[in-house]
Amino acid sequence: MDSTGSDRNKGNPRMLAASWAPLSPAERAVAIEVLTHGPVSRSEIARKLNLSAGSLTRLTKPLIESGLLVEDPAPAPPAVRDPSPTVRIPPPAIRQGRPSQPLDIVADSRFFAGFKITEDTAYGVVTSLRSEVVAARALPLRTREPADVADLLHAMTGDFAAAFPRLAGIGVGLGGHVVGPGRAVTSPFLGWEGAPFADLLEHRAGLPVVVENDVAALVESEAWFGAGRGLDRFVVLTIGAGVGYGLVIGGQLVRSGDDGRGIGRRWIIDPQGPLTPDGDRGSAVSLLSIPSIRYQVAAATGRNHTYDEILALAATGDPPAARVIGEAARALGTVVAQIANFAMPQKILLAGEGVGLVTVAEPAIHAAIAANRHPLAEPVALETKISDFNDWARGAAVLAIKTLVLGGAKP
Known part of the structure; x- marks a missing residue:
């Protein structure tokens, strides 16, 4: 497009x-x-x-x-057809004064570039003001050095701007802790500590840049244009490379100094649970993240499998895969119940690359939710969305729209 x-x-x-x-x-x-x-x-x-x-x-x-x-x-009034030759319906009364338009x-008066940076790839999209994706591209990172990543995003932005001259701003989402609109970025995934990434990219691209934690950007996007639109209390829970959480109250994302710090690493679900390289024993990350699930299956079988392969093995009853996925399902249900108990949202959106877990283990997830909720509690409104990296990049573009056009800079 x-x-x-x-x-x-x-x-x-x-x-x-x-x-x-x-x-x-x-x-x-x-x-x-x-x-x-x-x-x-x-x-x-x-x-x-x-x-x-x-x-x-x-x-x-x-x-x-x-x-x-x-x-x-203003839409024209619909034509009225006579129901029979003998019955006449008078035309609608002519409205006096100027009609309310x-x-x-x-939507196409400006366009925005959004980027999601992973450990090895930069995913970019162009969206309209309504967050409709009109172009997408992905390129591998040459290195993870902030200046090199800024050079890569600058080149991608140049390609986007050639096709969309009304490109008005750039949003970038990544896993990590961000101070200000991206002036100091700390990301364990990229090995950055206080990198001034927004300044680096803005200097190269000549466009205003907002950098944000990727989960926060995705939550903003869903609150404005997706599953949380029009809701007063809304939660996004993501599972993939890690575990992310965002809470919206009164239409506003709840912010804190802990954003992007990796809450899932110390969110203990089962103190006797698995010990993995990422996260404390039995934490949400140890039980739910894709790297931890792959690590557990590899430790049990001596073979490396992709996440999709593990889900397929679990579906066929393969013992190691079924055990790991069963533990993950119970952990996910427990986390969802805890969120519902304390945040009391109108809806919880489960998103990320890891939500294929629901397809394979949905009964176990709902059993764990029920086990951790009051018997008379309202059912949890749980919605699932498989998010690819373009969705994350779109979230970054929405953040740019909110901040750069509408003046919604983060505190």
């Missing part, structure tokens, strides 16, 4: 990125409402945000003039 847009949107990318900033808190609230729910009527926006018609008009005028929002033509986001 490709789009180049009109000439009026071409030019200096830094100027394009800054053309909407800054939005006032009230303007930002209106823009978010339209972005996540549009096209939406003015009356609905005013009702949700408790605004008068006059206030809404004042707030939307600069957003429309900047090209961020557009007034959709619904507001919508101009």
Whole structure:
């Protein structure tokens, strides 16, 4: 998929990125409402945000003039067919005054690059303002040195910008702890300690850059455009290379200084559980992460298997694989129950490369949930989504949209 847009949107990318900033808190609230729910009527926006018609008009005028929002033509009333030759239905009354035109986001007025960096690969996507992926690419890392990774992402961004001249910003997600919008990044997966990665990439690309923990970026994406849209309390739990957790309350991701520190390594599920190279004995990481599951099966069999092979072996009843996957299933059910007991979310989204576990061991997972919940507790609304690395990269692009366009910089 490709789009180049009109000439009026071409030019200096830094100027394009800054053309909407800054939005006032009230303007930002209106823009978010339209972005996540549009096209939406003015009356609905005013009702949700408790605004008068006059206030809404004042707030939307600069957003429309900047090209961020557009007034959709009011839909024509449907034609009415006579039910019989002898019955006439009068035409609808003509409405006096200017009709209320619904507001919508101009989705292709800007594009954003999002990247997910793993231990060996950079995955990149381009999204519209509505987070629709319109291009994707993946390249192997040459080295894990921050400057080399910045060079690689700069080259990928250049390719994206050639096809999408209205590229307005870059979001990067990776496993680790991030201070500020990516000015100091510590990542055990990449061997970084306080790397100024946002500055490195911004200097090369000439575009604003936001770097964030990959789980936080995925949670923001799902809260705005995915499984958590419109929910007040929402949780994302990820299993893959590690275990990630994000909590949304009141539509906002709950932040703390511990973000990206690897909570799953010390989240003890079974003190007598397996001891693996990653995580404490019986921790969520030791029981649920893909590397730990592969390690346990290899230790039992003397052979290395991929995660998918282990799931297939467990499904056929292979004893070592079935034992490890059974323990993982019970651990996952316990973790889900603990989250439901204490965070009381309306929904828990289980995502990541490891969620194939649910397909193989769903009954054991639900049995463990039930065993760790009150008998009269409400059923847990558990949704599963197999996320590939492009989904993680899309989450980083959404974070760039939120931060760079709508002024939602992280604290």
